[in-house]
Amino acid sequence: MYTGSFNTKIVITDNWLVEISKIKNKVLIIDSNIRLHYNEMLTPLLINTRFFEFNASESNKNLNEITKILDFFQTENLNRSSYVICIGGGITTDIGAFTASIYKRGCRLILIPTTLLGMVDASIGGKTAINFNGIKNNIGTFYPAEKIIINTGFLKSLPEKEMKNGWAECLKAALIKPLKLMTLLESKSIKDIDAIVREAIAIKESIVRDDLQDKGNRRILNLGHTFGHIIESISEYQISHGEAISVGICAAAYISMKMNFLAELEYQQIMNLFDNFDLPVKLEQKLADKIALNGKRLLKHDKKKTEDYNFIFLRSVGDVFVYTIYEADIIFNLFIDYLKQYIH
Ligand SMILES: NC(=O)c1ccc[n+]([C@@H]2O[C@H](COP(=O)([O-])OP(=O)(O)OC[C@H]3O[C@@H](n4cnc5c(N)ncnc54)[C@H](O)[C@@H]3O)[C@@H](O)[C@H]2O)c1
Structure with a gap:
């Protein structure tokens, strides 16, 4: 490679x-x-x-x-x-x-x-x-x-909690380019860890190869990360990176569905995928409230923001794209909508 x-x-x-x-x-x-x-x-x-x-x-x-x-x-x-x-x-x-x-x-x-x-x-x-x-x-x-x-x-x-951080990134790679990786992950044939690692690397490698400096398509690797970083930061890092990314990706899928990019059935499939790996799809009420109050400020400071906001959304599994928008209020409100629906 x-x-x-x-x-x-x-x-x-x-x-x-x-x-x-x-x-x-x-x-x-x-x-x-x-x-x-x-x-x-x-x-x-x-x-x-x-x-x-x-x-x-x-x-x-x-x-x-x-x-x-x-x-x-x-x-x-x-x-x-x-x-x-x-x-x-x-x-x-x-x-x-x-x-x-x-x-x-x-x-x-x-x-x-x-x-x-x-x-x-x-x-x-x-x-x-x-x-x-x-x-x-x-x-x-x-x-x-x-x-x-x-x-x-x-x-x-490696402790289970750390493995989960890696699983979240493997699932993200499979949502971006399902190829063989999705089949391996869906069948939960995680005994073949070498095959999973090989496929996940091939996906990341194929994306970064053409955009080493992160100015174009490499940004799709941030799927779930804008929301995930807000969750990590507001939880004062009590929520691990993998857990935050997991909720972040599910929130991105929810927003994609609400904006009519993604079919509801596929949204449900994505939620199930994370659930199968015992990765969280929801947060506690207290944290969701805190994010509703302070999250927008963090969104503004997201390092990937240039003049506009760049969100990563899904049209379907395997079709992830950069959505550029000048005002982020609608997206932020949908993010909070998601968090409030899936409280535990
Ligand atoms: N450069 C990049 O493109 C990029 C991409 C994603 C994440 N990161 C960075 O990676 C960091 C997170 O990395 P991570 O999740 O690997 O965590 P980590 O490096 O913190 O390791 C997690 C913990 O596991 C321990 N550990 C490592 N290997 C172990 C093993 N085999 N057995 C037992 N314990 C082991 C470590 O000592 C540590 O306590 C973050 O700082 C993040 O910013 C960088």
């Missing part, structure tokens, strides 16, 4: 340790939970390789940690032909890739995502980011990795 002119090679293999052990001039940035869970397996690699252990949290995805990683790079005398290999979830690959992209104007980069979300979404497509002044992903670069190595064996230790 190749991503744009940067030619990211993506491999799914359980032989990843052998692959990276062969690389000579390298350092690792490793998620501390991966070190904890896989210490025995990693020991031979860590004995011979300098590494930076990163405690993955949104509050650590910041400039302060960047400084520490840059210090580490300098101490290790990294040059532009050195490999930075990031092993961890989306937080670790985002901050690791960002640092690799700015040190000496760019080192060689390999990502080894260890969460489902990291495998199907965060590591794919070349976006790097850190949070700044309380704003999520406010600073970043486009810096696709040279190689992404995926070993779904890592998912065995």
Whole structure:
């Protein structure tokens, strides 16, 4: 698989340790939970390789940690032909890739995502980011990795809550381009996780390939995310990303139906799909009320807003489009309508 002119090679293999052990001039940035869970397996690699252990949290995805990683790079005398290999979830690959992209104007980069979300979404497509002044992903670069190595064996230790974040992104990919992925997900043949990951990557890769800089069609990947970000933010991050995106996508489907883009039957099918994966389609009354009161302000600050609002809606499963509108009141009211109908 190749991503744009940067030619990211993506491999799914359980032989990843052998692959990276062969690389000579390298350092690792490793998620501390991966070190904890896989210490025995990693020991031979860590004995011979300098590494930076990163405690993955949104509050650590910041400039302060960047400084520490840059210090580490300098101490290790990294040059532009050195490999930075990031092993961890989306937080670790985002901050690791960002640092690799700015040190000496760019080192060689390999990502080894260890969460489902990291495998199907965060590591794919070349976006790097850190949070700044309380704003999520406010600073970043486009810096696709040279190689992404995926070993779904890592998912065995991933908590269920984190798996759900990944499932929400897999379902989103299947709604955008159902292809084989929808069949795999509908049959819940989740035992074949490699096939699901491969199909979800192929979908994201096919979209970002032609729009690496996120100026055109790549925006359809934001399906459910405008509403999801409002939910996450107003819940003060008590609602996880996957849960928020799940409600956000169902709300986008509801609005699509109310605006006569999407048939009611398909809307119901989408709701059932999320329900089958035990992903939430509704929020508590208190949170819905809070969103009704403060959500519009956040909508205005949505980073994707240029002069107009760009919402992502569905005409049908497999037909997702950017809907541009100058005034967002009608859409916001439909969003609140949705939340108030599906209270639990
Ligand atoms: N760059 C992009 O295009 C892009 C896209 C989507 C999301 N993101 C970013 O990704 C981040 C979220 O990533 P995430 O969902 O992977 O979460 P994460 O990186 O926070 O990982 C979740 C938790 O699981 C732990 N963990 C990781 N792998 C594990 C494993 N195999 N076993 C046990 N524990 C493990 C981590 O230490 C962490 O505590 C966000 O910061 C988001 O902004 C980036």
